[in-house]
Amino acid sequence: MAIPPPTASPPRTEFLAALSKVFPAERLMTGAAQIAPYESDGLTVFRSRPTAIVLPESQEEVIAAVRICHRFQVPFMARGSGTSLSGGSVPIADGLVIALNRMTRVLRYDARQRLAVVEPGVINVKVSQLASPDQLLFAPDPSSGPVCTIGGNVAFNSGGAHCLKYGMTSNHVLGMKVVLPDGEVCDLGSDSLESAGPDLVGMFIGCEGLFGIALEITLRLLPKPAVYYTLEAAYDSLEKAGDAVSLVVASGLLPGALEIMDRLAMDAADAAVGAGYPSDAKAILIVELEGTPEEVEAEKPRLTQIIDQSGAYRYRVAKDADERLAIWTGRKCAFSAVGRLSSDFIVQDGVVPRSKLGQALKEISRLSDTYHLRVANVFHAGDGNLHPLIMFDGRVQGELEKAEELAAEILNYCIQLGGSITGEHGVGLEKRGFMPAMFGEADIEFMHLLRRAVDPLELANRGKMLPDAEAPALTQHGAHPLEKAGIISRE
């Protein structure tokens, strides 16, 4: 089916010489010690060694690097902070890593028109920080927001805790300037909310780097909600919390966020940041109403009534911004906090129809018992987006494989229920094998055709998203260094 691209072994010396004409030595790294930090990403079970890393500081340098790769037929991968949880930013063996962390300029910020034009290396939360004085925000808020980059958000169509109401990254990008895998540069979209002609921006976002590199991105900013009402309800079973989600949704309310944490996840978060979650609950549901003060005030009684009906045995409401922050800090750090319970874990990102949440959670719990592996659950319940976190001991022979097997069973179950293999982490390296279970053979072949039409040599992020591509073998390396330091988390 797939025709392997020509992979004549690249004349490495000439390739590096061409790069060195563009990049000074300190921004062209080839030594093993310099390369090591780039060998892996947020999904630490994959590791691969690139031939070199370049650190461009301008769009021209990115374009030049892509053109040199094209000339020498060397595969390349653009990378931001490397927080991908699907192995999307694991380097291509012997390929080039184009690290965009120095491309951090905000090219335009217009509060009146509510937009920002940024380079791909700009950190996600920096955008909202920039816009905050004007009471504006950038809606996509992945848990890795304090470190992940906009370029990565674009490549993987990142989500976060507020997708139910606001959608994913794709719903907040108006335009882009991109370099295609052969070095051709073009503009997609514009700075208007509306468009004429096919939605090329939407087609590019979430391509996992296969269509090229975004050089500048026009982001849509939203006015911040005037007030928040954050409620945390405690349940004596995870299923009850799952079922409560359907009740909230059926009530006609549209909360900004609907999140669930189970006992194991709460324990971890409490140990890490002292979030103060109820010590006797099997699960908690976090519901956040937001909007104008009058609107939220009018919605409160309805929410309270639903929570009472849902079998919550207790609930509390964040009294001020600090208490709200405490609830969210615990939620957002939950996965890195699980590192305290187990040094090794993998996190899945399957989606199920919302009404089947309870059923899916029950199955996960059954699988956890069968495999004798602990599974913590922290997830975007409003979207049906599960994040089961499978703990294992990598030092025990065969345990990684067992965890992978359990993860696979969960994903297949999500597909069986009519869901998706990934809600927001992307397919990357990790879930390529599951694409055929979700899409038909013809659909996947069509995706290959699209990819090859844009990139005939398959240079851009080769080996990601599409099945039957070569990939590095699984290895066990424990938590990412940034994760161990509590800076990033696997949401």
Place this chain on the structure above:
Amino acid sequence: MIANTPLLPTTLAEVQDAVRSLSRVVVAGHGTKSALSSGANLSMSRLQGIMEYDPGEFTFTAWAGTPIAEVRTMLAKNGQYLPFDPPMTQLGATLGGTVAAGLSGSGRLRFGGVRDFLLGVRLVSGEGRVVYGGGKVVKNAAGFDIPKLMVGSLGQYGVMVEMTFKVFPQPESFSTVAFDFANTAAAVDGLLAVASSQAEPACLDFEPPYRLWVRLGGMSAAADARIARIQQLLETRHELFRGDEEAALWRGVGEFEWLPKGYRLVKLPLVPQQIVPLENVLGQIGVLVPRRYGVAGNVAWLGWPDDAPESRLGELCEELRRPAVAITGRWERKMWGSDSQHPFANRIRRVFDPENKLS
């Protein structure tokens, strides 16, 4: 095929056969966007009906030829709606036509447009292949986002057969305040002030010469206070609309009732800062162009006189550096100001339509 006897497939396989048998494919749904479906030789009107709908999931799947009016009725029974206010629904607009034309109404402002609510699509490519993209759940990041590409594709990337949409709970009630300003610049200032505020309007339209329409949706108990807040923000002469009168008003906007006979509808995306210059140009152009600006000044709907030269519209697009698309009426072309040699679009289009037969 001659244009007045289009093929009428009733199954996916028949759509494939039809596409394979035609050397050039022009698709129509109900034909409400006459500029885009004129000369259609493939009608989707027999491929209609809801295939799946579970109110608890906030999603539905339907055949592309399904009239949106039917979808609206079904959703309303469950207190749900399509927040982007798909236009021309009373005229008979279908799901497929709305996506292909890339049309969203005034409600696009609050939660996004048709692009933001389309989750999955099954289509037939120019070669007659069946392709599925996206998914049926509200959140999905697997594979290329083919549904997005279909939005505004004008039939050039495939014949859509089936689609899945996300829906939202319908606000309990709507109210609308119309504000009158002394000049265009003041009205645009007012528009920008509301758009940047925390008032969360559902719609924000500008109607020349100087009227700003602000629609609020939400809990009935909150309406009075929210209206008062907007009035404080703009401090100018205003008029309040509620109930049936209010609903009829926006229905009229969505059906383009303001467009007189003898005019052709054009969609021109732009930014609010271009309203004043465009108003100046249109004031000097020598022909009357009825118009309305939607989505907080991000789109201009123009009524171009049937007898006014098309070339002048092309020049206007060039001056504004914006593309425009024809929606109704007879034209020489469908779009102006777009890049026909776009490298990304061209590469992708070759896969969807290798024989270049999808119009």
